[in-house]
Amino acid sequence: MTRNDISEEILWKKSQGLTAYPEALHFMSAHAQEIIQKKADPLVWLVEHEPIFTAGTSAKKEDLFNPHHYPTYEAGRGGQWTYHGPGQRLAYVMLDLNKQNGTIPARDLRAYVQGLEQWIITTLSSLGVKSFTREGRIGVWATDPITNQEAKIAALGIRVSRWISWHGISINLNPTLNDFNGIVPCGITEYGVTSLERFDRSISMQTLDEALAKAWPLIFGSIPKEI
Incomplete structure (x- = not known):
């Protein structure tokens, strides 16, 4: 696949069933390298995983209890411990941050993270759910209708290699x-x-x-093209 220097589309891939986490890590790493080498196009990949815990670069051993003995993996992304499992949508974003993407300036990591947050908030708003960010708290939050307390509804964790992003977001x-x-x-x-x-x-x-597909161009400019 040859990468177009100028494109108004982004490849959009959805995997059925449960994707093994090591397979996802291998695919993302390889695809990011191919984007760096201009051999592949940016891609958003939608997956679900089996029940697992993944450790970011700031994860602490004492924050893992794991009573069900689910598999654990070193993710290589930023952040701490995260749970993934069936019923949670993962969107892995492999995007070229060397250039501007919609409202996101080139090589602006803070703006990229804020863009991912806004993508989630816009998506959930279209589904009738009000969500928000909070200073000092990672992720996207909502007021739980049962407990009436603020609770996390989506998480973010990213890695950037030579300004190519991988990993991404998860929505419960x-x-x-x-x-x-x-x-x-x-x-x-x-x-x-x-x-x-x-x-x-x-x-x-x-x-x-x-x-998610409808909200994407509002933030990142490109139009999802399913593959």
């Missing part, structure tokens, strides 16, 4: 929320986690995926 659709008790999510003990299911049980993974 309907995962087993008790599985998050196996870690201190992102090192934050004061707040819990929530999911879209608690706001509206009718939201499906397909509906979420369509909302």
